[in-house]
Structure formats: structure tokens, C-alpha cells
Amino acid sequence: MDTVVQLVLNALHATSLYALVALGLTIILGVLDIADFAQGALYMVGAYVAYYATEAVGLSFFLALPLAMLVGSLLAMTNYVAVYRPLRRFSGATTFIAALGLLLILQNLALLFFGADFRLVRAPFSGVRFGVLGATWTGYQVFIAASVAALLLLTWLFLKLTPIGKRLRAVSENREGALVVGLDPFRVELVAFALAGALAGAAGTLASGVNAFDPSIAAIVVIKAFAIVIFAGMGSVPGAILGALIVGLAETLTGGLISTQYAELTAFVLMIVVLLFRPRGLFGAQEAKL
Amino acid sequence: MSVAGERRSFWPLLWNVLWIVLGAAAAIAAPHVFDSLTGRHMLVLIAINVILVAGLDLLIGGAGLLSLGHSAFMGVGAYASALLVKAGWAFPLGMLAAVVAAALVGLIVGVPALRLKGHYFSVVTFIVGIIITILLTNMVDLTRGPMGLTGIPFATIELFGWQHTFRTIIEKVGYYYLTLFFAALALLLRWRLGRSRFGRALSAIKGDENLAESVGIATYRTKVAAFVIAAGVAGLAGSLYAHYAVFLSPDSFTFVDSFDLFVMNLLGGAGTVLGPVVGPTFLVTVSSLLRNLAPALSHVVYGVILIVVIVVLPHGIVGGIKRLGARLRAGRGRVEG
Numbered sequence: 001m002d003t004v005v006q007l008v009l010n011a012l013h014a015t016s017l018y019a020l021v022a023l024g025l026t027i028i029l030g031v032l033d034i035a036d037f038a039q040g041a042l043y044m045v046g047a048y049v050a051y052y053a054t055e056a057v058g059l060s061f062f063l064a065l066p067l068a069m070l071v072g073s074l075l076a077m078t079n080y081v082a083v084y085r086p087l088r089r090f091s092g093a094t095t096f097i098a099a100l101g102l103l104l105i106l107q108n109l110a111l112l113f114f115g116a117d118f119r120l121v122r123a124p125f126s127g128v129r130f131g132v133l134g135a136t137w138t139g140y141q142v143f144i145a146a147s148v149a150a151l152l153l154l155t156w157l158f159l160k161l162t163p164i165g166k167r168l169r170a171v172s173e174n175r176e177g178a179l180v181v182g183l184d185p186f187r188v189e190l191v192a193f194a195l196a197g198a199l200a201g202a203a204g205t206l207a208s209g210v211n212a213f214d215p216s217i218a219a220i221v222v223i224k225a226f227a228i229v230i231f232a233g234m235g236s237v238p239g240a241i242l243g244a245l246i247v248g249l250a251e252t253l254t255g256g257l258i259s260t261q262y263a264e265l266t267a268f269v270l271m272i273v274v275l276l277f278r279p280r281g282l283f284g285a286q287e288a289k290l
Numbered sequence: 291m292s293v294a295g296e297r298r299s300f301w302p303l304l305w306n307v308l309w310i311v312l313g314a315a316a317a318i319a320a321p322h323v324f325d326s327l328t329g330r331h332m333l334v335l336i337a338i339n340v341i342l343v344a345g346l347d348l349l350i351g352g353a354g355l356l357s358l359g360h361s362a363f364m365g366v367g368a369y370a371s372a373l374l375v376k377a378g379w380a381f382p383l384g385m386l387a388a389v390v391a392a393a394l395v396g397l398i399v400g401v402p403a404l405r406l407k408g409h410y411f412s413v414v415t416f417i418v419g420i421i422i423t424i425l426l427t428n429m430v431d432l433t434r435g436p437m438g439l440t441g442i443p444f445a446t447i448e449l450f451g452w453q454h455t456f457r458t459i460i461e462k463v464g465y466y467y468l469t470l471f472f473a474a475l476a477l478l479l480r481w482r483l484g485r486s487r488f489g490r491a492l493s494a495i496k497g498d499e500n501l502a503e504s505v506g507i508a509t510y511r512t513k514v515a516a517f518v519i520a521a522g523v524a525g526l527a528g529s530l531y532a533h534y535a536v537f538l539s540p541d542s543f544t545f546v547d548s549f550d551l552f553v554m555n556l557l558g559g560a561g562t563v564l565g566p567v568v569g570p571t572f573l574v575t576v577s578s579l580l581r582n583l584a585p586a587l588s589h590v591v592y593g594v595i596l597i598v599v600i601v602v603l604p605h606g607i608v609g610g611i612k613r614l615g616a617r618l619r620a621g622r623g624r625v626e627g
Contacts, residue, residue, distance in 0.1 A: 029409070035409060035412075083597060083601065086601050087600070087601060087604060090604045091354075092356065092408070092409070093350065093356050093552075093556055093560070094556065094600055094604050096356070096552075097552075097553055097556050097557070097596060097600045098596075098597055098600050098601070100549055100553065100596070101593040101594070101596035101597040101600070102593070102597065103593075104589055104590075104592065104593035104596070105589075105590050105593035105594060105597075107589075108586040108587070108589035108590045108593070109586075109590055111586040111589075112584075112586045112587060112590070223416075223545075226413065227413055227416075227417060230409060230410055230413040230414075234409060234410075262428075264420075264424065265421060265424050268417045268420060268421055269421070271414075271417060272402070272414055272417060272418070275406060275410060275414055276402050276405070279405055279406050279407070279410060280410065281410070
């Protein structure tokens with residue numbers, strides 16, 4: 001019983017980070033039909049920003065977090081303006097190639113500049129420990145869960161309440177309609193990328209204190225997050241969050257209780273089985289909605 | 291198209307024949323122009339990739355189905371052929387078995403996966419590709435897993451009493467011509483299927499699946515058929531690869547390799563006749579030219595080339611040239627008219 005609780009707790013904080021990346025991906029998929037694999041690279045850059053800001057510059061971890069979000073969103077906006085926008089009239093296949101190219105470039109630039117050594121950031125509150133139902137949670141894990149919850153809430157409020165957030169939802173619900181009433185797609189799309197980049201950067205920074213990383217984390221994270229988006233249903237924000245938790249739990253439980261060899265297999269098979277019965281994902285509506 | 295077919299004029303036909311003869315001559319002369327072992331190795335790799343991309347193009351260029359797990363079917367074919375020929379089967383039978391095995395796996399995957407649309411379909415093919423790689427890695431008793439399968443026999447062909455074993459480690463030209471023959475066959479198959487009733491049904495599905503369904507095309511069955519054919523062709527390429535490398539490891543059939551095939555298809559020009567030749571040639575050449583750089587730097591340059599090509603030529607290299615030609619002709623027509 002204790003092991004199960006411990007595994008669930010571990011899964012909870014680890015996969016909540018996938019949820020942030022998945023949320024960014026689903027926002028971009030809603031506004032523009034782009035499977036933006038470069039988001040994985042922004043996660044990786046976020047982790048390195050945390051590493052260099054705290055280890056080399058000596059900044060506090062709490063300052064590194066907003067800095068990583070800023071860097072992530074600037075990079076995402078650059079990707080959009082330089083690559084995705086010129087390709088906006090073309091099919092998903094063409095933009096997907098561009099996304100893969102960006103991921104390749106950023107991941108290998110990181111390899112050139114940061115090296116292939118695994119890094120781990122010294123996380124705040126690591127010494128603090130909480131006992132929950134016979135299992136333990138470190139203070140940093142609680143901090144991750146709280147930060148993720150806060151970021152998700154802020155994103156939700158941003159989409160629901162601010163004028164630009166409303167425009168973003170309008171474009172993702174009905175692109176033609178939104179254009180007819182005079183919304184500027186460029187600004188809306190730019191904001192979607194900035195938002196997704198900030199979320200990915202934050203996820204990378206938060207993860208940098210618990211999971212050792214190297215540049216190859218970029219591809220691993222985005223593949224998992226993209227599979228979660230599809231499994232949950234494209235364009236569904238609560239779906240992205242719940243999907244991340246379900247996949248994470250399935251993976252951690254098989255890994256911990258049966259065999260780590262088949263942990264990934266279980267998660268993937270689960271996704272396929274769900275898609276067979278719900279072809280638009282677990283929480284996907286008939287029309288995608290944010 | 292049928293109207294053009296009825297009054298087929300002489301000159302375009304001659305033009306096409308000329309191109310085919312020139313292309314065939316270049317392909318046959320290539321191993322004597324690039325006569326180093328590395329050059330010939332690259333040519334074999336290009337020919338094998340041409341087969342794979344010609345099959346994949348039936349899905350991507352033909353039906354607009356973005357399949358992202360294609361190299362897994364190559365892996366199934368490679369292991370099937372390697373294991374059977376190792377167990378004593380003749381090479382041509384092993385090759386046939388590779389096609390059947392890969393097509394069968396394609397059927398098992400395609401039947402559920404093709405119920406899905408768009409990104410959902412792509413992600414499922416992608417995940418299936420990963421699952422197949424995991425299975426190849428974990429079924430150690432059969433595949434020897436990550437240690438790799440060694441001792442795969444060279445291909446031996448027997449024709450009317452004439453027998454030849456392709457010892458590909460030292461002698462690559464003969465095997466290159468063998469793969470070239472199958473590459474030509476794959477291109478011919480892709481071209482014929484594209485112009486058939488089946489190919490027109492696929493392109494109707496690509497245009498608007500609901501509309502295709504409403505005019506009486508059995509869209510689901512057509513897509514499954516295309517998927518099975520593409521998987522079978524990949525199995526053939528896998529068999530050719532297995533008896534060329536005479537060593538197999540699951541690392542050769544990962545999702546990264548599937549991405550490479552996808553990129554070759556799109557960069558060459560999806561849905562064009564020559565795209566499946568140009569894409570692999572371009573990418574295999576570029577990555578071998580970059581091999582002198584540090585690996586990380588070469589990947590960066592490769593990524594930049596990828597993005598530049600796709601931004602400048604969003605319809606791929608062949609698609610871009612065709613469009614340019616059409617625009618020039620239209621321009622000249624206006625001047626003359």
C-alpha cells in the first residue's frame with residue numbers, strides 16, 4: 001500500500017510537468033494546425049536556463065523560473081515569426097517537417113554549447129520532507145505541484161478573462177468566423193506561441209531540480225506530451241491535464257509494480273486502446289474547444 | 291487525364307521516354323563514377339530508401355495519410371527475412387516472406403489505425419512504430435535484442451543454373467544493381483497505382499474524404515489496402531537491407547528512421563513521380579557530406595537545410611520545380627497569346 005501511495009505521489013509531480021508542455025501544444029494545435037515539436041526544445045532550454053542562472057550566475061531559483069519562462073516564450077515567438085508564419089498556408093505535413101528541423105537544430109545547438117553531461121539543479125526546499133499516508137514527499141515536490149497548479153490556473157484565467165485570451169479561444173473554435181469579425185490572426189498566433197513557450201520553459205525549470213537532464217530530453221518530453229494531447233483529445237485543456245495524469249500513473253505503476261521494461265509499452269498501448277474506442281481522444285468533443 | 295490520353299501527342303511521350311532512358315543510364319553508370327566503397331555503399335542505401343519512400347508516398351502523396359512509423363515495417367521485413375534465410379530458406383523465399391510478414395503487420399495496424407483521422411492517425415502510427423521497436427528489442431530469444439542479430443547469410447540468387455552470392459562486404463556493385471532493379475519496380479508500381487482507379491480513389495480521399503465516401507468510394511477499405519501495400523513494400527526494402535548489412539539491430543528501425551523517411555518523401559516532393567528518387571538522393575548525399583563535421587554541428591546544419599528547403603520549396607524539390615516550370619510556361623503562353 002505504501003509503495004502504491006509513494007508511486008502515485010511520484011507520478012503526480014513528474015507528470016504534472018508533462019501537463020504543462022501538453023497544454024502548450026494543445027493551445028498551438030487549436031490556433032494553428034501545427035504539431036510544434038520544437039516545444040520540447042523550449043523545455044530543455046528552460047532546464048538549462050535554470051542550471052546556468054543558479055550555478056554560474058548565482059541567481060535564486062525563484063528568479064530563474066520567470067527568466068526561463070521569458071526565454072521560452074521569446075524562442076517560441078522567434079520560431080513562429082521566422083518559420084511557422086511563412087509556412088502558414090501549407091499542410092500539416094510541411095509544418096511538421098519544419099518543427100522537426102527546429103527541434104533538431106535547438107537540441108544539437110544545446111549539445112554544442114552545453115555539452116552532453118547530465119545536469120541536475122540544486123532545488124530549493126529539498127531538505128523538507130512531508131509524510132503522506134506512509135509515503136514521503138519532499139518540499140520541492142510540493143513546490144512543483146503548487147507551481148504547476150498556479151500556472152494552470154493562471155493560463156485558464158488568461159484564456160477566460162483577458163481580451164486577447166478570448167480572441168485566442170475564438171480563433172481556435174472557429175477560425176473563419178474569427179477572421180470575418182476582424183481578428184488579427186498574427187497577434188493571436190504570436191500570443192499562443194508566447195504562452196506555450198512560457199509554459200514549456202517553466203516545466204523545464206521545475207523538472208531540472210528532480211530529473212537529471214541532457215539535451216536529448218527535448219525529444220523525449222515532446223513525444224510524450226504530444227501523445228498525451230492526442231490521447232486526451234486535441235484542444236481540450238482539462239483533457240491535457242487529466243490525460244497527463246492518467247498516462248503518468250499508468251506508466252509509474254507498471255514501472256514500479258511489474259517491470260520498468262514494459263512501462264512505456266503500457267502507456268502507449270493504453271493510448272491506442274482509448275483512441276480505438278474514442279477516435280477523438282478521451283476528452284475530445286466533436287468540435288475541438290479550448 | 292483521360293482526354294489527354296485519347297489524343298496523346300508524340301512529343302511528350304518521346305520526352306518521357308528520353309528522361310527514363312537518361313535516368314536509367316545515370317543509375318547504371320553511378321557505381322562506376324562513384325567507385326569507392328563509401329560511394330557504392332551510399333548508392334545501395336539510396337536505392338533501398340527509394341523503395342521505402344516510393345511505398346510511403348502511396349500513403350503521404352497518394353492519400354494524404356501521414357504515417358510516422360514506416361521504418362517499423364521495414365524492421366519486421368528485415369528480421370523475418372534474416373531469420374528465415376538463416377534457418378535455411380532460399381533468399382527469394384525469405385524476401386517474399388518479408389513482404390508477407392510486413393504486409394500482415396500492416397493489416398493488423400492499419401485496420402484499427404485507419405479508423406482515426408489527421409493527427410490522431412499520425413500519432414497512432416508513430417506509437418505503433420515505437421511499440422514494434424520495443425518488441426524487437428525485448429524479444430531477445432528471437433531477435434537477440436539490443437545485442438543485434440549476426441551471421442545473416444548473404445543473398446544468393448539462382449537463375450537457370452547460374453548461381454551468384456552477393457558478398458556485399460567486399461563487392462557492392464552487384465547488390466546495388468539488385469536493389470536498383472527493385473527500386474525501379476517500386477517506382478513503376480507507385481506510378482501505375484497512382485494512375486489506376488485505386489490511385490484516383492486515394493487522391494479523392496486526400497482531397498475530401500467525406501465527398502469521396504458520398505460518391506461511392508469505399509474510403510476505409512481503400513486506405514487499408516494502401517497501408518498494407520506500403521507496409522509490404524517496406525518489408526521488401528527490409529529484406530534487401532538485412533542481406534546487405536548482414537547484421538540487424540532494433541536501432542536501425544526507430545522512430546527517428548521513420549521521421550527520416552517522412553522527411554525524404556516531403557522534401558523530394560510528395561505525390562510526384564520523381565520525388566521518391568530525389569528525396570533519398572538529396573538527404574543521403576547531404577548527410578554523408580556533413581559526416582566530416584562534428585556530429586552535433588552536422589545535425590544543426592542538417593536541420594537548417596531542412597528548414598530552408600521546406601520554406602523555399604514547400605511542395606518539395608520536384609514539386610517546386612514542376613510549379614516553376616508551369617509558371618514559366620504560363621508566362622510564355624501569355625506573351626505569345
